[in-house]
Amino acid sequence: MGIHSLFSVLLVVLLSGCAINPVTGKSELALYSMPENEEIALGKKAFPEAVQRMQGEYNDPGLKNYVTAIGMRLAKVSHRPDLPYVFKVVNDSSPNAFAVPGGNIAITRGLLVALENEAQLAAVLGHEVGHVTAKHSVQNLQRGVLLNIGLQVLSISSSGTSYSALARQAGQVAGALLESSYSREEEREADRLGIDYMVKAQYSPRGAVELQEFFAKKSGEGEPQWVQGLFRTHPFSRERMRDNQEYIDSNYSWALHNETYGSGEGDFKRAMAPLLKTSEAYNDYDKAREKEQAKDLAGAIGLYEQAVRKAPQQALLQSALGMAYLKNNSPDQAKKSLSRAVQLDGEYYESHFGLGYLYLRENNPALAKEHLQKSMKLMPTLGSAFFLAESYELTGEPAKAHALYGQVAGADPSGNLGRSAAARYRALGGAGRR
Known part of the structure; x- marks a missing residue:
């Protein structure tokens, strides 16, 4: 040739x-030109698990509606206004925001409480909308090794009740999207698009300037939560801050002192008031998690209890306390806290997992199955799959138990759960095939 x-x-x-x-x-x-319908489908499968990995959604309907209204105001003036956008506040203390393909965008509680006005929030959400409209998340998957897995996720349907290959693959995609870092050029493009969108939506571009100045301050302080959170996935530099200032000066200086383009400070403060009331409790929660990671379980429980006293209506605090009690071999206290967590917010996987495990140990497999199935639907894990299989075994459903043990064994061949599942799989071999 x-x-x-x-x-x-x-x-x-x-x-x-x-x-x-x-x-x-x-x-x-x-590497692969992903059609919009596939991008949307992939986001719908990956986003719910990404939210669960970030401690679930912050349960405040008023705040959710407020953030969604701002996000949609920006999305409607973007390059892709017809995407099915979803905006969520996730209950994670690390300051961050992220976008998943197809218009799924989240901001963490930790970043939201650091902001001062609506224009700053619009700058954050506009930046994430920019990542969506420019398909940066899809490009990140293509640069990595997960594009084929993402395509497999689209090609298989899931019942949501088993630890299937699909569940593991969707989890890999969600994890990759949360962990992937954007390039400097992608960040620069998203910054400019976000500024364009916020001005089109009649927000003052000063909000973007204030946001970058705040990021510069936090970057200089080197606080671990910021380094491990926002700055890990969204690299910050003073050069980027100067670029944004120059972009605004060149294109939108006329909007900086125009009253039509406001900051929305009053509306922001009203929407944020309930969240700010829980700040002290979540500070205790963060300290408790540090103690728990340092193997100081007694110290962690003390701080979790203190957090719950300050904000008893916060499901995540009740869930964390219940799981700590469970680790401390205090089943009655664990059950009380976990039941309260589910009562307050039944959409966080860990609370259902803890309750399912407790009911299993109480020889109540029917209730265990109910909670473990819910946990699996919210976020499939090896632990919930294994104990759900045990529940099936005890409720006279050997075929379901056999199949699920086999999936756990295949997913974790060298781990303790995998080996235990393999043993039960073999023991149920005949019964499981009936």
Whole structure:
């Protein structure tokens, strides 16, 4: 084959791997040009687990509606206004925000409480909308090793009641999206798009300036939560801050002192008031988690109890206290706290997992199965899969138990749970096939 023919073949290969950037309208080289419907489907599968990994959704309907209204105000003036956008506040103390393909965007409690006005919040959400419209999350998957797994997630349906290959794959995609870091160029593009969107939505671009100045301060302080949170996935630099200031000066200086483009400080403070009342309790919660990680379980329980006294209506605090009691071999206290957590908010996997385990140990497999199935639906884990299989075994459903033990054994062949599951799988071999 001659040089000309080789070039022609290469050109065909390259062109077949090009995708149109929705923001720039330019053709870009891509390993796989993901159609919008697949991008949306992938986001719908990965986003719920990403939220669970970030301690679940913060349960405040008023705050959720407020954040959603701001997010949608930005999304409607973006390059992709017709995506099915979803905005959530996740109950994680680390300051962060993230976007999942297809229009799924979250901001953490830890970042939200650090902001001062609505324009700053619009700058954060506008930046994340920019990541979505420019398909940065999809590009991150393509640069990594998870594109094929993401495509498999789209091609398989799940019942949500077993620890299937799909569940593990969806978890891998969610984890990769949370852990992946954007390039400097992607951050710069998302910054500019976010500024464009917030001005189109009639927010003052001063909010973006204030946000970058605040980030510069936090970057200089080197606080672990910021280093491990926002700055790990969204690299910050003073050069980036200067670029944003120059972009605003060049394009939107006229909006800086225009009263039509406001900060929304009053509305922001009203929406944030209930959340700020829980701040002290969550400070205790953060300290308790540190003690728990340091194996000081008694100290952790003391701080969790203190946090619950300050904010007894916060389900995550009740759940954390219940799980600590469980580790401390205090089942009655654990059951009380975990039951309260589920009563306050039944959409966090860990509370159901803890209750399912407790009911199993109390020889109440029917109730155990109910909670473990819910835990698996919210976020499949090896532990919940194993104990759900045990529940099936005890409720006279050997075929379900056999299948689920087999999946756990296959997913964790060298681990304790995997080996135990393999033993039960073999023991149920005949009964499981009936």
